[in-house]
Amino acid sequence: MTGNPAVNVQTFLNEHRFSRFQWLIFAMCFVIVLLDGFDTAAIGFIAPSLISEWNIGRSALAPVLSAALFGLAFGAIFAGPLSDRLGRRALLIASVVVFGVACFASAFSADLTQLTALRFITGLGLGAAMPNAVTIMSEFCPDRRRATVINLMFCGFPLGAAFGGFLAAWLIPNFGWRSVLLFGGTMPLLLVIVLLVALPESVRYRVAHAHPVEKIRATLSRIDRSAVDAGSFVMTEQGHVDSTKSDVAVVLSRRHIVGSIMLWLAYFMGLVIFYSSINWMPILLKEAGLSAQRATLVSAFFPLGGVGAVLCGVLMDRFNADRIVAVCYGLTAISVYLIGHAVDSIGLLILAVFAAGVLMNTAQSSMPALAAAFYPTRGRGTGVAWMLGIGRFGGIGGSFLVAELARRHFSFAGIFAVVAVAGVIACIALLVKQGFYPRRDVSQISGALRDNQVK
Known part of the structure; x- marks a missing residue:
């Protein structure tokens, strides 16, 4: 078929409707992200039960709350370069196996040490799964719908976390905290x-x-x-891509380094907010006077707010993506601050938590689309994974931050005021990225033909 035409892969995806096959890929990646959210948040929902059953102080929970986050960070950092070298599919499937088996085994932990170790292994699998799901989905998307589709897929994470809260509120009183982990391990x-x-x-x-x-x-x-008539395939990329560079070198190149650092910083600060809230909100609300069940239910409204990412994805595909997400982070800072002042009214508290969740999760869920569009194919897996991996240290920092603030006897309002600062920093980081790359956004991923042809 050497006489048949060469097909530009991205042009092919752009010119044809989003097919049932692409929706199937989306569905599989969505479920992976959904389960990722469920398993990541599960430890926060079972934390009050661990305190009661094992008779431990809340400060003792910091290692187990952050163990999965360490695993998430290292899993993403190492999985990114591997996916750029070994392929997206094999690594994605292997990572789902790892976090499924480890989460299932966590249900049989006899003490805090065992649970901490197994949560770390769970995190390794989760950390590898998320960026590979984002990358493989982005590489099957047309340019005009990339941010919308990825944001829609990423909604699975907060929805999974929210579902975990509602399910935990029913499972734990009836079957104990171990049932939450059994469910989280069986589904993957x-x-x-x-x-x-x-x-x-x-x-x-x-x-x-x-x-x-x-x-x-x-x-x-x-x-x-129509693809059956193609004799060869070529690709489009953002500008010139040096094919001799490694995936890591692309991410750290002069062309990408400022954007990489700003993406890392924004995602880091977003996860400071997310994990400060998802891990500690049930405990903080209980100590503020709510019952354990009501504290869990109110906390579940925070990750539920991630459904706003779909609208944000549409806006990112039409307008300047960096500015759209930066505004979301700025509004997140305001709404998180307000949570600390709404605890005296359950209605206002639910509204504040839900509003903060919508804004924060919308911003955070939009970050993988920004990263996927920012990097070329050669470094996309590494770029997305490193943003997610380095950002996970923000989750670790958030978990220990609240523990330290509580140790210093900060008030409920004071804790959320400090956490809100992270939203301001994330907003500034994306505005800096926009300043350095004024023409590069999710809608402009196409560029010159890459000197790369398969025959």
């Missing part, structure tokens, strides 16, 4: 069966790594049958 293992059968490798990855043209053609023909 069932999903692995579907992934093995139906999940394809990224076509952009296949082109970038000169995979056989027959495999690329077979995948694209499931989107539209």
Whole structure:
């Protein structure tokens, strides 16, 4: 088929409707992110039960609350370069197996030490799964819908966390805290069966790594049958991409370094807010006078707010993406501050928590789309994964930050005032990125043809 035309992969995706095959990929990635959110947040919802059953102080919970976050950070940092070298599909499936098995085993922990170790292993799998799901989905998206689709997919994370809160509020009184972890471990293992059968490798990855043209053609023909006539495939990238550079070198290159650092900083600060809230809000609300069940239910409204990311994705595809997300972080800072002043009224408290959740999770859920658009294919897996991985240290910092503030006897309002500062910093970071890259946003990922052809 050497006489047949060369097909530009991204142009092909842009010119054809979003097919059932692409929606299938979306569904699988959405469920992965949903389970990621459930398993990540589960420890915060069972924390009050751990204090009661094992007779420990809340300060003793800091290691177990942050163990998965350490795993998430290291899992993402190491998985990113591996996915750029070994492929998205294999690493994604392996990571789901790891966090499923580890979460299931966590239900049988006999003490805090065992639970901490297993939560770290769970985090390794979760940390590898999230960026690979974002990357593989972004590489099957048309430019005009990339931010919308990725943000919609990323809504699975806060929805999974919120679902975990509502489910935990029912499971724990009836079956104990271990049932939450059993559920969180069983679902990923069932999903692995579907992934093995139906999940394809990224076509952009296949082109970038000169995979056989027959495999690329077979995948694209499931989107539209016109791909069967292609004799070769080429790709578009953002500007010039040096094909001799490693994936890590691309992310740290002069062209990308400022943007990389600002993405890391914004995501870091967003997770300071998220994990400060998701891990400690049930405990703080209980100590502020709410019952344990009501504290858990109110806290579940925070991650539920992530559904706002869909609208944000639409706005990012139409307007300046960095500025849209920066505004969300700025408003997040205001709303988090207000949580600390609403505890005396359950109605106002629920409204404040939900509003903060909408704004914070909208901003945070939009960050993978920013990163996926910012980097070329050669470094996309590493770029997205490192942002998620380095950002996870913000979650660790958030968990220990609240513990330290509580130790220093900060008031409920004082704790949330300090946490709100992180939103201001994230807002500034994205405005700095916009200043350095005024023309680079999610809607402008297409560029010149890359000197990369598969025949």
